[in-house]
Amino acid sequence: MMAAVAAGVMLSGTSLRAEEVLKAVSAFPLPMVLSQDFLEFVTDVNEKGEGIVKIQLMGGPEVMPSAQQIDAVKRGIIDIQYGPATYHLGSAPEIDAFVGATVSPEEARENGGFELMQTILQDRLGVRMLSMAQAGLEFYVWTVDKPKIKEDGSVDLNGMRLRSQPIYQSFFEGMGAVPVSVGVPDVYTGLERGTFDGIGWPIAGVTDFSWDKYLKYRIDPGFFNSDLIIVINPESYADLSGEARAVIDQAALEYERDSRQRLAELTAETDKKVRDAGIEVITLEGSTATDYLDGAFGSAWARLKASDSTHYDELRAAFYPSDAE
Structure with a gap:
């Protein structure tokens, strides 16, 4: 038993x-x-x-x-x-x-x-x-005021203070912008007080804390990945x-x-929502858009290469096979 x-x-x-x-x-x-x-x-x-x-x-x-x-x-x-x-x-x-x-x-x-x-x-x-x-998940530059457009059709972000995070800090610096480190819970207050002139953020989530009350312009195309x-x-x-x-x-x-x-x-729904609310989308085209994206993706891989990681070649081949070195 x-x-x-x-x-x-x-x-x-x-x-x-x-x-x-x-x-x-x-x-x-x-x-x-x-x-x-x-x-x-x-x-x-x-x-x-x-x-x-x-x-x-x-x-x-x-x-x-x-x-x-x-x-x-x-x-x-x-x-x-x-x-x-x-x-x-x-x-x-x-x-x-x-x-x-x-x-x-x-x-x-x-x-x-x-x-x-x-x-x-x-x-x-x-x-x-x-x-x-x-x-x-792509990221975008959103601004309070309309950014200047250069003769070649590219955007002039020189001197603009943009709320940033490590994922795109070097990209912003490469365009002459001034990255400002602020935690997510403090973004609304920063926009309200004019601490910065814009932010980097995906389309999805930009309305969660009413940031779109101050953000009136978005630069397309989106860049990076999640x-x-x-x-x-x-x-x-x-x-x-x-x-x-x-x-x-x-x-x-x-x-x-x-x-x-x-x-x-959600991105499609939010995109429609902010456009209907009056957000003006500045769309880069042709070589201007290509240069913009190359600058973004290039900043990430350049930073990784500069770190002297022994995994650089393997990672680039696996995650960026369209242009592996």
């Missing part, structure tokens, strides 16, 4: 294991559209992993400053984090490959780029990458049951595809 009970316990070990709970944070305030999209990943894991694994979203930067979140994941204080990888360029210059990417996450997984970056981030930051989020990723503490991941890891991995894979589709739909 006891032997039969013991055998039953052994066979049902998975069901007897308590639901594993992982704590997560977002680098952005939860009301922002990007954090709301991350919530789709959290919900998917919790539904697929009911009784197996659960993610508890603790909050955004009000819970823990964005710049400190990756270190908290490394130390095991937090299990999962979502946000811009470029906040940590100083520790992992290879992150610029995300910014300068012209491939989809699926292509990066197929050509070895995803696995390479996964290894780099674990070595450099002590975290395991789960997913490349919101692929296709630097948003989901990471997990390596020990937290290893300690999960095989069933729980399978749930997390599958949800992360599906999130790459689904977040890209949701982003495209």
Whole structure:
């Protein structure tokens, strides 16, 4: 009788294991559209992993400053984090490959780029990458006043103060603009007080905190690619049951595809909304647009090359195959 009970316990070990709970944070305030999209990943894991694994979203930067979140994941204080990888360029210059990417996450997984970056981030930051989020997320320059247009049709941003972040600081500097470092929660106040003349930001999310009340012009085309990723503490991941890891991995894979589709739909909706509200779009064309984009993507790869990373050639071939050196 006891032997039969013991055998039953052994066979049902998975069901007897308590639901594993992982704590997560977002680098952005939860009301922002990007954090709301991350919530789709959290919900998917919790539904697929009911009784197996659960993610508890603790909050955004009000819970823990964005710049400190990756270190908290490394130390095991937090299990999962979502946000811009470029906040940590100083520790992992290879992150610029995300910014300068012209491939989809699926292509990066197929050509070895995803696995390479996964290894780099674990070595450099002590975290395991789960997913490349919101692929296709392009950035734009938005301004309060109409920028000057040069004779060749390019925009003159010389001397303009633009709210910036590491992802496009060197690009702005290359155009003569003055980057201003301001946290997302303080952007509205900065625009209200005239602390800066414009910002760099995607179309999706620009209306979340009413920044469009002050921003009246947008320069097209968009540039760069998403630097948003989901990471997990390596020990937290290893300690999960095989069933729980399978749930997390599958949800992360599906999130790459689904977040890209949701982003495209939201971008189209928001673009129409801001145009209808009176935003004037200044569209660069022909060689002027090409030079503008070359300057953007080139700044990311030039910065990575200047870092003397031994992974430069591999990363460029994997993430920027259209012009690999």
